[in-house]
Amino acid sequence: MTDNFTIRRAPRPYDPELGREACAAVPDLTADQSELVTGAAGSSPYLKSLIDRERNWLAPALDRPQHALAQIMDDARALAPDQLKPGLRQAKHRLALLTALADLSGAWNLEQVTTALTDFAALAVDIAAKAEIAALIRRKKLPGMTEDDVETAAGMVILAMGKMGAHELNYSSDIDLIVLFDETRYDPDDFYEARQGMVRATRNFCATLSDKTADGYVFRTDLRLRPDPAVTPVCMATEAAERYYESLGRTWERAAYIKARPCAGDIAAGQRFLETLRPFVWRRHLDFAAIQDAHDMRLRIRENKGTGGALTIPGHDMKLGQGGIREIEFFTQTRQLIAGGRDPDLRVRGTVPGLAALAAKDWVPQDVADKLTDHYRAHREVEHRIQMVHDAQTHKVPQSSDGIERIACLMGTTSADLTADLTRRLTEVHELTEGFFAPGAGPAPTAAPPVEFDAGVLARWTTYPALRSQRGARIFERLKPELLARLAKTARPDEALLALDGFLAGLPAGVQLFSLFEANPHLIDLLVDIVGTSHALAAHLSRNAQVFDAVIGGSFFADWPGQSALQAELSHALAAESDYETQLDLARRWCKEWHFRIGVHHLRGLIDGLQAGRQYADLAQVVIAAILPCVERQFSQKHGSPPGRGAVVLGMGSLGAARLNSQSDLDMIVIYDPQAVDMSDGPKPLATRTYYARFTQALITALSAPMAQGRLYEVDMRLRPSGNQGPVATSWASFTHYQQEEAWVWEHLALTRARAVAGNTDLADDFEAFRMQFLSRPRDKDQALREVSDMRARLAAAKSPAGVWDVKNGPGRLLDIELMAETGALLSGAPQRDVDSGLGGAVAAGLLDVAQAQVLKDAYDLCWSVQCAARLLSGKVIEADKIGQGGTAFLCRATGFEQVEQLQSALQDSYAAAAEVIGAVIEESADGAQ
Numbered sequence: 001m002t003d004n005f006t007i008r009r010a011p012r013p014y015d016p017e018l019g020r021e022a023c024a025a026v027p028d029l030t031a032d033q034s035e036l037v038t039g040a041a042g043s044s045p046y047l048k049s050l051i052d053r054e055r056n057w058l059a060p061a062l063d064r065p066q067h068a069l070a071q072i073m074d075d076a077r078a079l080a081p082d083q084l085k086p087g088l089r090q091a092k093h094r095l096a097l098l099t100a101l102a103d104l105s106g107a108w109n110l111e112q113v114t115t116a117l118t119d120f121a122a123l124a125v126d127i128a129a130k131a132e133i134a135a136l137i138r139r140k141k142l143p144g145m146t147e148d149d150v151e152t153a154a155g156m157v158i159l160a161m162g163k164m165g166a167h168e169l170n171y172s173s174d175i176d177l178i179v180l181f182d183e184t185r186y187d188p189d190d191f192y193e194a195r196q197g198m199v200r201a202t203r204n205f206c207a208t209l210s211d212k213t214a215d216g217y218v219f220r221t222d223l224r225l226r227p228d229p230a231v232t233p234v235c236m237a238t239e240a241a242e243r244y245y246e247s248l249g250r251t252w253e254r255a256a257y258i259k260a261r262p263c264a265g266d267i268a269a270g271q272r273f274l275e276t277l278r279p280f281v282w283r284r285h286l287d288f289a290a291i292q293d294a295h296d297m298r299l300r301i302r303e304n305k306g307t308g309g310a311l312t313i314p315g316h317d318m319k320l321g322q323g324g325i326r327e328i329e330f331f332t333q334t335r336q337l338i339a340g341g342r343d344p345d346l347r348v349r350g351t352v353p354g355l356a357a358l359a360a361k362d363w364v365p366q367d368v369a370d371k372l373t374d375h376y377r378a379h380r381e382v383e384h385r386i387q388m389v390h391d392a393q394t395h396k397v398p399q400s401s402d403g404i405e406r407i408a409c410l411m412g413t414t415s416a417d418l419t420a421d422l423t424r425r426l427t428e429v430h431e432l433t434e435g436f437f438a439p440g441a442g443p444a445p446t447a448a449p450p451v452e453f454d455a456g457v458l459a460r461w462t463t464y465p466a467l468r469s470q471r472g473a474r475i476f477e478r479l480k481p482e483l484l485a486r487l488a489k490t491a492r493p494d495e496a497l498l499a500l501d502g503f504l505a506g507l508p509a510g511v512q513l514f515s516l517f518e519a520n521p522h523l524i525d526l527l528v529d530i531v532g533t534s535h536a537l538a539a540h541l542s543r544n545a546q547v548f549d550a551v552i553g554g555s556f557f558a559d560w561p562g563q564s565a566l567q568a569e570l571s572h573a574l575a576a577e578s579d580y581e582t583q584l585d586l587a588r589r590w591c592k593e594w595h596f597r598i599g600v601h602h603l604r605g606l607i608d609g610l611q612a613g614r615q616y617a618d619l620a621q622v623v624i625a626a627i628l629p630c631v632e633r634q635f636s637q638k639h640g641s642p643p644g645r646g647a648v649v650l651g652m653g654s655l656g657a658a659r660l661n662s663q664s665d666l667d668m669i670v671i672y673d674p675q676a677v678d679m680s681d682g683p684k685p686l687a688t689r690t691y692y693a694r695f696t697q698a699l700i701t702a703l704s705a706p707m708a709q710g711r712l713y714e715v716d717m718r719l720r721p722s723g724n725q726g727p728v729a730t731s732w733a734s735f736t737h738y739q740q741e742e743a744w745v746w747e748h749l750a751l752t753r754a755r756a757v758a759g760n761t762d763l764a765d766d767f768e769a770f771r772m773q774f775l776s777r778p779r780d781k782d783q784a785l786r787e788v789s790d791m792r793a794r795l796a797a798a799k800s801p802a803g804v805w806d807v808k809n810g811p812g813r814l815l816d817i818e819l820m821a822e823t824g825a826l827l828s829g830a831p832q833r834d835v836d837s838g839l840g841g842a843v844a845a846g847l848l849d850v851a852q853a854q855v856l857k858d859a860y861d862l863c864w865s866v867q868c869a870a871r872l873l874s875g876k877v878i879e880a881d882k883i884g885q886g887g888t889a890f891l892c893r894a895t896g897f898e899q900v901e902q903l904q905s906a907l908q909d910s911y912a913a914a915a916e917v918i919g920a921v922i923e924e925s926a927d928g929a930q
Contacts, residue, residue, distance in 0.1 A: 005065040007032035008106035013042020014402075014409040022051045028059040036062075036105050043409040046391040050097040061098055065107070068098055069116055076123055081131045084208055088124050089215035095120050100171065100388055103381075104410060110377050111352075113384070117169040122160060124218050125177065126264035128208040129153055132201035141197045143190040153265035155182035156198060157238060157273060160263035161225050161256055166349040168259075170380065172387035172394075174220035175209075178260070182269040183237040195237065202235040220393065225256055238273045245280045255333045257281045258340075259349045282341040284589060311426055313419045314404065318383050319395035323426030323433075325383065328376045331433045335363050342549060344576070351376055368432055375425045382422065385410040397422070453484060454494065457501050466510030475514040482521060486528050495886070499531040499538060506542030516548055523548060530603065533886035534873050536662065537599050540592075544710065550593040557606065563618040566594070570626045580634045584627070584702055591623050591712055599662055599872055605893055609868035610861070616660035623712060624649055624666075624703070625758035631699045639691060640682025644675035647692060647729065648759035648767060649699075652719045656753040657833045659864070661871040665714035666703070669721075669754070670696045673732040673763050692729040700728070719750050732763065736770055745787040745826075751775065752825040753833045776829040781845070788823050789922050792816070804904055805870065806877045807863040812915030814867060817860045820918050823847070835860050842921075852917045859914035862895065862906065869894040 010032070013019035019042025023034050037058075041048035051058060061068035072091050079087040099116050102108035108116075134150045136142045145154045161176040163169050179202045186194040206221040223234050227244035245253065257277060262270025311322050319325045332354040339361070340346040346357050352373050359369035383395055385407045398404050401415065408418040467473045483500070490496040507513065517523055527548075531538040541547065550556055561569075570590055577583045598619070602612040628649065632642065653667035654660050674688040686694065696717075704715045721730050721738040730738070739751065751771060756764035801810030808814045821835040824842025832838070839856050842848040848856070870877065873887045888900050897903040 005062055005102065005105070005107050007036055009104075009412055010035040011039035011043055011104050011410045011412055013039050014406045015042045018042050018045075018048055022048045025052055026055045026058050029062070033059070033062050036101055039409070040101060040104055040388075043406045044100075044389045047097065047100055047388060050093055050100075054094055054097055057094060058097065061094070062101065065098060065102055068094070072098070073120065073123055076120070076127060079127065081135070084128060084131055085211070085213060086215050088128070088209070088218045089213065091120070092124070092218045093216065096171070096391070100384075103171075103384060104388075110380055111167075114163075114168045114170070114380075117171070117173070118160075118164055118167040121164055121169055121175050121219055122263040124209060125158055125160075125175070125205070126153075128205040128218075129156060129158060129201065129265055131208070132204045136197050136201055141193075141200075143193055144186060149185075152267075152269070154198075155185040155269060156180075156201065156235070156265040157182060157262060157270040158264040159260050159270055159274075161260050163259070164263065165259035165261045166351065168350060168380075170387060171384040172391050174222050174393055176222045176225050177206075177263075178226045178241075179223065179235040179265075180238045180241055180270075180273065181235055182266060183239055191237075195233065195235070198235040199233045206234075225253075227253075238269070238276075241273070242276055245277055249280050251337070254281050254337060255330075258333050258336055258347070258354075261349065281337075282347060283337075284341050311423065311430075313397055313422050314401075315399045316397045316422070316426070317395050318379055318386065318397065321426070323428070323430035325376065325379045325395070327429055327433045328372050328379070331372065331436060332358065334436075339363055339552075371428065372432060375429050378421075378425055379429075381411070382407065453487070453497050457497055461501070461504055464504050464507065466504060466507040466513075469509075469511065472510035472514060475518060476510060479514055479518055479524075483524060483528075486524050490528060490532055490886075492532075492886075496528060496532040499535070499886075500528070502535070503527075503531045503538045503542050506539060508543075513548065516552075520552060523551060526551065526600070529886075530600070533603055533890050534599070535887075536872060536874050537596075537603065540596070540599075544592050544596070547593050547596040550597060551600075556597060557601070560607075560611075560615055560618075563622060566618065566622045567625060570622055574626055574630060580630065581707070583630045585707060587623060587627055587630075588707065588710055588712055591619065592710065594619050595662070602868070602872055602894070603890060609865040609894060610659075612868050612872075613659040613661060613864065616662065616664065617655060617658040620655060620660060620664075620666055620713065621651065621658075621757045624651075624668075627702050627712075628699065628758045631695070631702050635695050635698050636682060638682055638684050639686050639694075640680035642672070642695070643677035643680050643688045643691060645673040645763050646760040647672040647695070648756050648763040650767065651755045651757040652750055653753060655757065656755040657835070658755070659834070661868045663871040663876075665716050667716045667719050668757075669717065669719060669735075670699070670729040671732055671735050671763065671767065672729055673760075673766075689727070689729075689731070692731075693727055696729040719747075721747075732766070739770075739774060745784055746791050748774075749788075749819070749822040749826055752822045752830075752838065755833060772831050775826065775831065779827060781827055784823065784827060785922055788819065792819060792918075792922060795819075802877045804907055805866070807866045807870070807907065810911065812859060812911035812913065812918065814860065814863045816918055817856050817863070817914060820847075820856060820921070821860075823922070847921050848917070852921075855913050855917050859910040862910050865895045866891070866903070866907065 016038070019038035019040075022041030023029065023038045026037060029037060037051060041051050054061075057068075072094050076088060076091045095116065099108070099113050102116075103110075103113045130150055130153050133142070133145075133153045133156060134147070137145045137147060137150060137154065142149075142154050149155075157180040159165070159178040159180070161178055163173060164175045164177075169175070179198075181194070181198045183191060183194070202223070206223065209218040210221045211217065223229065226232060226234070226236065227241055228248075232240075257274070258281065260274060262274070316322075317324060329351055332351050335358050336346050336348075336354055339358075343361060346354070346361060346363070348354050348357050355364065355369040355373050355376075358364040359366045382397075386394060386397065388410060389403075389406055398407065404418065405415045408415045411418060413421075461467055461476075462473065467476055487493050487496045487500065517527070527541075530541060570587065573586055573590060574583050577586055595616070598607075598612055598615045601607045601615075602609070607615070632646075636642070648671050650656070650669040650671060651667070652669060654664055655666050655668070670692070672688075672692040674692075678688055679685045680688070680691045700715050700717070703712045705711060717728055720726055720728065721735060721743070739747070752775065754767075754771060756767055795809075795815060796811065799809040799815075801813065806813070810816065818835060818838075820842060821838025823838075824830070824840070824845055824847055825832070825838040826841075827845040827847065828841035830837055830841035830844070836857055839848065839853045843850055843853050869891050873890065892898060892900055892903060895903050897906065
């Protein structure tokens with residue numbers, strides 16, 4: 001606001017005589033100001049009374065409105081306790097007059113008017129509440145509190161709710177408050193006395209504000225938004241409120257807390273309380289069930305307030321009626337509830353800012369947000385004019401033509417134009433919002449599918465956990481025709497039905513997921529595609545249905561963002577959480593969504609097996625790198641910072657080679673460099689070796705322990721020095737010594753795929769330098785081949801193939817070819833970790849010719865394509881006759897074959913060709929060396 005009151009418009013008086021009379025009572029008005037005062041007083045008896053009351057104050061105030069507003073606030077702050085009631089009432093009169101004239105003249109916009117009203121309300125509440133607290137402290141009625149505690153109201157927390165919380169107070173608004181107190185500031189033995197004092201203070205300060213005296217009132221106060229108001233005191237402990245919301249809180253209370261903010265009393269305690277309610281208000285998943293809850297609330301309001309029926313302007317409720325302010329607020333808040341748990345940018349209090357945030361994130365079309373914003377501002381303007389006439393807390397357009405004419409005069413228009421404009425706006429708001437809320441309104445019900453589904457399968461659905469609740473069953477019944485219709489369009493409807501049946505049977509709850517499908521029917525196609533193709537992905541969905549949330553975001557089918565972008569995203573999300581368990585749960589949810597995304601992209605043919613393998617590996621590395629600092633911070637709080645340089649996590653095997661499938665576990669080694677530091681420096685210091693052993697166990701637990709959101713990964717540490725017999729964490733000196741002096745050839749082979757994936761960057765650089773130097777050392781080729789031959793024989797004896805579709809175990813299959821590639825990398829000193837490079841190293845070392853290497857590369861690519869697809873289909877070795885038509889089609893598509901029989905034949909030929917090449921190299925070389 002600027003201290004410049006330019007009159008851009010003036011109302012016309014309904015009663016010119018009353019306007020001239022009021023204007024004559026105020027000296028020193030300019031011509032524009034006289035026109036404004038005449039119009040305002042001539043249409044509003046209430047404004048005329050204020051002008052008469054404040055005639056000597058008004059002219060200077062109109063000359064410098066911003067200064068006048070600041071002076072109102074300063075005068076209120078300076079009031080003596082015995083002058084609060086009359087002083088605050090005079091301040092409210094002046095504020096009401098100033099904001100009304102600023103509003104009517106167009107000098108202040110809607111937000112400036114409502115902000116001035118809201119700020120004064122917060123100040124009045126704070127002054128009145130602290131005056132009561134001070135009185136109680138003087139009388140020793142708040143145990144343990146002194147005058148120093150008055151500044152924080154002795155722990156009283158006053159939350160502004162509704163329009164006051166959002167800085168949206170209307171002209172003659174009451175104020176919705178929730179009053180609590182921070183019980184931790186009092187000795188437990190003094191709790192009841194403290195609560196009694198707080199209840200008394202709350203009643204008294206509310207009376208200070210709302211009692212009608214000869215000077216009027218300040219604000220009507222409403223405390224009914226507190227938990228269970230029929231049985232709870234007007235001021236309750238924050239801990240009791242937390243328990244209520246955690247166990248009994250309802251959707252309307254969640255919506256109410258969108259706008260909640262501490263406005264008076266102990267602001268810091270209020271902010272802490274709201275932070276504890278964040279999980280209650282903002283759900284972790286997309287909460288489409290809130291739509292039905294909001295719709296039910298709307299229907300109850302219409303029924304209780306009688307605001308349903310056809311639209312007529314006389315008597316229409318601009319707040320609760322059809323197309324009114326509450327419709328826009330419900331629309332905005334419900335959308336915020338749906339997605340605000342996942343996107344903090346949507347957690348804004350105001351209606352207009354909320355619509356802007358929703359549009360920016362594509363939750364509401366921009367044109368819809370613009371229209372609703374325009375209508376919201378126009379509705380609020382009409383609401384203010386209605387309330388200015390008699391200072392009545394009403395939102396209804398007058399019934400009489402004279403009453404409507406008064407409102408039109410205050411708005412500078414005619415009754416006919418006002419009525420036409422309101423009809424247009426209210427109708428458009430209703431049309432824009434009704435379809436969103438009413439699930440039954442919209443497209444005609446889906447016709448019955450032309451397929452006779454197994455009645456026995458359909459009948460048992462009602463016994464499943466997800467359909468046992470009345471609400472879940474009701475939503476599913478609305479959803480069921482659409483589900484069956486889409487199943488009927490699949491190639492094998494009976495097969496798809498059984499797959500869906502398995503999905504529903506494993507679903508622990510259904511309300512949220514069914515609501516998601518009802519609001520987003522296109523997701524049903526994806527569900528049918530998944531359950532009809534991939535048993536493993538469908539089983540994953542049953543346990544983690546919230547991963548569907550990621551599909552709604554809009555970028556689900558975009559290209560892979562890359563490791564750096566993912567790292568930044570997860571690290572930023574974890575940094576916003578301070579609680580360790582919450583961080584781990586967040587990482588699990590985040591990882592599952594991206595894991596699901598890779599699987600769906602592979603299933604839909606957007607990426608091939610090679611790309612999927614790289615993306616799974618990127619995801620695993622990002623998670624390890626993001627979780628490691630969280631574990632370190634948590635561990636350091638008790639035992640101190642990591643001694644020396646810290647630790648580095650090595651990815652081994654497939655993780656080191658950056659090629660994982662959907663079911664891969666993580667092979668890891670943890671190396672640390674103590675730099676001669678013997679002990680950590682924390683409250684509970686540990687010897688360095690013990691420190692890193694326990695730290696590594698904490699990391700393994702963070703990655704692999706099942707929690708509320710499941711587990712991240714299975715972790716395998718058996719590739720560390722001395723395997724399961726060695727310590728879980730190895731010092732840098734021990735690791736290098738072991739590799740150089742004690743390690744077996746198979747451990748040297750494992751080193752060819754090792755890669756630092758997280759931890760201290762200097763130590764990671766040292767490891768890579770050591771690895772490259774170590775691999776470049778000359779080796780006894782014959783000795784190496786003999787040991788590789790023995791290893792190959794042991795692998796063959798331990799893990800025989802489980803059939804033609806077991807592409808991992810057996811001669812000429814994945815492990816066999818990887819062993820050949822590692823041998824080539826070791827003997828040639830090749831630093832690269834992938835199989836192709838290793839086979840190239842075998843050529844350089846004279847083990848293979850180029851043609852043989854190509855045979856192995858082709859065989860490996862085919863095996864990997866089958867392996868990656870098979871793990872997505874079933875999570876284990878597949879049986880081609882049991883994966884269904886959808887699974888068979890995906891398997892062929894993923895490998896480039898038209899028929900599964902052709903793929904099977906190609907696999908058998910590939911195994912034989914690769915086994916022959918490897919056998920010729922390793923066995924013959926080993927035999928020749930003996």
